[in-house]
Amino acid sequence: xxxxxxxxxxxLLESYGVTTVFGIPGEHTLExxxxxxKSNVRAITPRNEQGASFMADGYARVTGEPGVCTIITxxxxxxxxxxxxxxxxxxxxxxxxxxxxxxxxxxxxxxRLHETTDLCAIxxxxxxxxxxxxxxxxxxELIAQAFTVFRSRRPRPVHIAIPIxxxxxxxxxxxxxxxxxxxxxxxxxxxxxxxxxxxNAENTIIMVGGGAxxxxxxxxxxxxxLNVGVIASNAGKGIVSDxxxxxxxxxxxxxxVQAHLAKADVVLAIGTELGEADSFIYDLPVNGKVxxxxxxxxxxxxxxxxxxxxxxxxxxxxxxxxEALEGQKIRTKKRNTASELDAVRRQQTDDYTDVxxxxxxxxxxxxxxxxxxxxxxxxxAQLVYTGTxxxxxxxxxxxxxxxxxxxxxxxxxxxxxAKLAAPEKTVVALVGDGGFMFxxxxxxxxxxxxxxxxxxxxxxxxxxxxRDGMVKRRIPEIGVNPxxxxxxxxxxxxxxxxxxVESEAAFRSxxxxxCKHAGPSLIIATENDDWLT
Numbered sequence: 001x002x003x004x005x006x007x008x009x010x011x012l013l014e015s016y017g018v019t020t021v022f023g024i025p026g027e028h029t030l031e032x033x034x035x036x037x038k039s040n041v042r043a044i045t046p047r048n049e050q051g052a053s054f055m056a057d058g059y060a061r062v063t064g065e066p067g068v069c070t071i072i073t074x075x076x077x078x079x080x081x082x083x084x085x086x087x088x089x090x091x092x093x094x095x096x097x098x099x100x101x102x103x104x105x106x107x108x109x110x111x112r113l114h115e116t117t118d119l120c121a122i123x124x125x126x127x128x129x130x131x132x133x134x135x136x137x138x139x140x141e142l143i144a145q146a147f148t149v150f151r152s153r154r155p156r157p158v159h160i161a162i163p164i165x166x167x168x169x170x171x172x173x174x175x176x177x178x179x180x181x182x183x184x185x186x187x188x189x190x191x192x193x194x195x196x197x198x199x200n201a202e203n204t205i206i207m208v209g210g211g212a213x214x215x216x217x218x219x220x221x222x223x224x225x226l227n228v229g230v231i232a233s234n235a236g237k238g239i240v241s242d243x244x245x246x247x248x249x250x251x252x253x254x255x256x257v258q259a260h261l262a263k264a265d266v267v268l269a270i271g272t273e274l275g276e277a278d279s280f281i282y283d284l285p286v287n288g289k290v291x292x293x294x295x296x297x298x299x300x301x302x303x304x305x306x307x308x309x310x311x312x313x314x315x316x317x318x319x320x321x322x323e324a325l326e327g328q329k330i331r332t333k334k335r336n337t338a339s340e341l342d343a344v345r346r347q348q349t350d351d352y353t354d355v356x357x358x359x360x361x362x363x364x365x366x367x368x369x370x371x372x373x374x375x376x377x378x379x380x381a382q383l384v385y386t387g388t389x390x391x392x393x394x395x396x397x398x399x400x401x402x403x404x405x406x407x408x409x410x411x412x413x414x415x416x417x418a419k420l421a422a423p424e425k426t427v428v429a430l431v432g433d434g435g436f437m438f439x440x441x442x443x444x445x446x447x448x449x450x451x452x453x454x455x456x457x458x459x460x461x462x463x464x465x466x467r468d469g470m471v472k473r474r475i476p477e478i479g480v481n482p483x484x485x486x487x488x489x490x491x492x493x494x495x496x497x498x499x500x501v502e503s504e505a506a507f508r509s510x511x512x513x514x515c516k517h518a519g520p521s522l523i524i525a526t527e528n529d530d531w532l533t
Contacts, residue, residue, distance in 0.1 A: 005132070005136040005162065006031025009097065012143055014039045018068050020059065020420060022052040026072035028099035028114065036070075044420065044449065045322065046284060049076045051413040053083025054439070058377060058417025064214065065146035065366040066093035066150050067417060073099045073161065074114030077122055082407055084157045085126040089277075090235060090403030091210060095146055095338040096123070100132060105294050120250045123159040130159040132158035133512045137427040144178035144516075152181040154296040155210075186320060190268040190341050194268075194291045194297050194308045195324035201266035201287075204332050205229040207252070210235025211271020211295060212316050213396045217319035219270060220244065225325055227333045228268075229341050230503045231257060233278045234401045236271070238393035248345070250388040250399075254280045256347035257389075260340075264288045267298035269337035271295075271314045274304045278388075293317045339529065347431045358532040359386035362525055365504050366428070366456070367392055369511050373397060374426040375418050379411035381432030382465055383458040409438025412455060412520075416442060429455040433524075434463045435483050443494040446520040453521070457487060483496065491522040498522035503531045 003011070003268035008034060013021075020042045020436040026035050034041045046052045049071045056067025067087075071080050077098050087094040100119050101112040108115060114120065120130040128149045129143055139162070146158040198204060204226055212219050216239045223230045223246045230240045230247050237250045252255035261267070262285035271291045276282055285305070292299055292306040293314050300309035310317050352360065359382065370376075374392045378384035393399040400418075402410055436457055446453055467480040491498025496519050502508040506527065514521035525532065 002170045003141065003481045004031045004034065004167065005169050006172055007035035008136070008175055009139055009143075009162075010035025010039045010041055012140065012175040013068065013178070014041050015175075016143065016147055020044060020069045021068045022046060022055040022059075022417070023070035023074070024049060024052065024072075025403060025499055026099070026165075028072045028077060029070055032070050032097065035487060036179045043070075044445065044447050046413065048439070049079035050082050051327050051439060051442045051445065053080040053087070053094070053096070054410050054413035055417035055420070057083050057087045057092055057402070057410070057420045058414030060087070060094055060417075061414070062397060062418045062421040064093075064397070066095045066146075066155075068095045069097065071096065071098045072114060073101060073119055074116050075113070077116075077119060077159075079270050081126065083413075084123060085157070086405040086410060087157045088345025090402050091154055091156055093150035096157060097347050098159065098161045099167060100163040101161045102165045103134065106163065120159065124219035125249070126157065128153070128490060129208060131158065131161070133162045133166055136166060136171050140175045140178065144180070147178075147407040148180045149484060152183055155412065158257070183316070184311060185316045186293075186310045186312035187207070187405045188320070189310060190310050191317065191320045191324050193397050194310060195321055197266060197289065197308060197326065198226060198268065199292060199325060199328040199330045200322070202331055203264050203335070204266045204268060205264040205268060206230045206268045207272055207274060208236040208239050209233040209270065212236060212239050212318075215270070215318050215456040216240070216396045217316035218315050218454075219486065222318050222322055225322060226330060227335060227337050229260070229337060230277065230415070231261060233272045233275070234388055234403045237388070237399040238396045241393040241394045243394060245341065246303050248341060249393065250278070251348060252284070253385065254348045254349055254351065254389050256344050258285050261285055261346045262287055266291065266473065269304070271333070272316065273299060275404060277406065279348065283402040289498070344392070352386075352390075354383070354533070355385045355527065356390070359383045360390045361504070361532050362456075362458075363387050363391045365507055366511065367507060370428070372398075374428065376417040377399065377411045377418055377429050378426065379429070379431035379435040379531040380406050380408045381430065381435055381458055382460070383432065387430065397441070400498065408435035410437050411435065412446070415441045415453050415455070416446050416449070416451060419453055420449070422450055427453055429453060431455065431457055432464070433457055433459045433461065433487075434482065437484075443491075443520055447495050450518050451520060452517055453509055455520055455522050457522060457524045458527065459484065459487070459524050487522050496520050496522065500524045500526065500528060
């Protein structure tokens with residue numbers, strides 16, 4: 001039976017395991033929605049395409065599978081570009097299916113609705129690849145290429161644009177799923193070389209990132225085998241539990257942890273870019289030899305070139321290293337590592353500012369209320385910066401702070417995607433009053449879907465990080481102290497609870513009530529309130 005190209009595409013995505021898509025229907029994507037209606041794919045409607053890409057991003061962060069957007073050409077793509085860029089920066093799999101103007105008009109500037117002269121040029125810098133479909137027969141191959149990126153390479157967004165006339169063309173064939181390759185496995189010689197270096201090192205540090213989310217057990221065993229400390233990137237928090245005495249959490253932002261890192265004679269970097277966004281400094285103090293385990297060969301010759309480059313899956317590489325280290329005399333086993341790391345943590349605690357101590361009081365109360373597997377979606381906010389180092393994280397894929405692109409407003413729509421991916425888990429959004437206003441409209445989506453999401457707003461009446469930078473440089477505070485709405489009345493307008501908390505007991509009570517509510521709730525904590533100081 002004949003189907004339209006758009007309809008056949010949704011059946012194909014369902015065959016690849018896609019269950020949810022995020023997008024706003026438009027005149028140019030109607031055939032996709034015909035397919036959505038006939039398949040078992042669920043459509044979630046945000047209030048802006050930026051919300052669609054953030055929701056897809058949050059969904060993918062929690063599941064490890066691609067989040068999928070279905071959006072119109074032109075403004076749909078440009079609106080979604082911010083979330084696509086965030087996913088690109090943090091190596092998150094995302095499939096963006098957009099319409100395009102009719103084939104005959106492409107690139108000609110005829111004044112078509114939603115027209116751009118080169119749609120794929122908009123997304124090419126923030127995707128693994130961006131392609132324009134010219135015939136329905138190209139779709140199965142392009143989808144297979146996308147899932148190859150997601151499953152066997154560094155995962156990043158893919159954009160596939162389909163002109164509206166192609167979207168409507170009939171498809172007689174049944175499109176089949178292509179087999180995708182496995183993750184690459186490192187060779188034995190380079191593993192043995194790395195094992196020898198690690199065994200002979202006197203002061204090794206492990207740095208772990210989002211590329212090792214699926215290798216938690218192996219990374220932990222490797223740290224324990226070597227008896228060395230582990231520093232996580234934002235994306236690596238929880239891979240080694242913060243209950244483990246070897247974990248320094250996401251503390252590379254802390255001067256005390258940076259000083260400890262500077263002493264390492266060998267740095268074993270597992271699935272991490274060693275990026276500036278994790279530390280807020282341009283020159284991370286990596287002074288020793290560097291062993292890098294990464295699926296992306298570009299990482300071996302970047303700002304921190306590899307002494308030993310291990311290309312491949314982090315889980316396989318760590319398992320092979322453990323095997324290669326068996327029977328070797330490992331010098332770091334003789335160190336009193338736990339005592340050394342305790343001293344670093346004490347210094348880290350001493351270094352916190354008064355405002356950071358306020359953040360920690362709230363975060364400690366929040367941690368007490370959460371199960372180990374609860375998911376926290378952080379925005380670009382000072383509360384979250386502090387939490388990167390101070391918030392205890394016990395499991396992988398439970399703390400998310402997309403620092404790479406630094407996009408304000410991501411927390412709420414990311415949390416919506418996360419809650420849809422893991423409805424059985426508690427999902428919390430942490431956001432500043434400034435960032436919340438970027439995507440406040442997505443409260444409507446959370447209400448519509450009945451998603452129980454506590455949204456904790458840290459209210460300091462400003463874009464505080466930028467304000468503080470202006471003050472430090474003796475620049476007038478221009479544009480950094482915007483007027484905020486009454487958040488409780490705003491919540492009421494959307495049909496959800498909102499409360500200003502004025503004590504720790506009130507915060508705990510509000511949070512417990514939010515977890516029971518069948519929809520989102522706003523909890524507003526104001527900087528310098530008596531209970532926080």
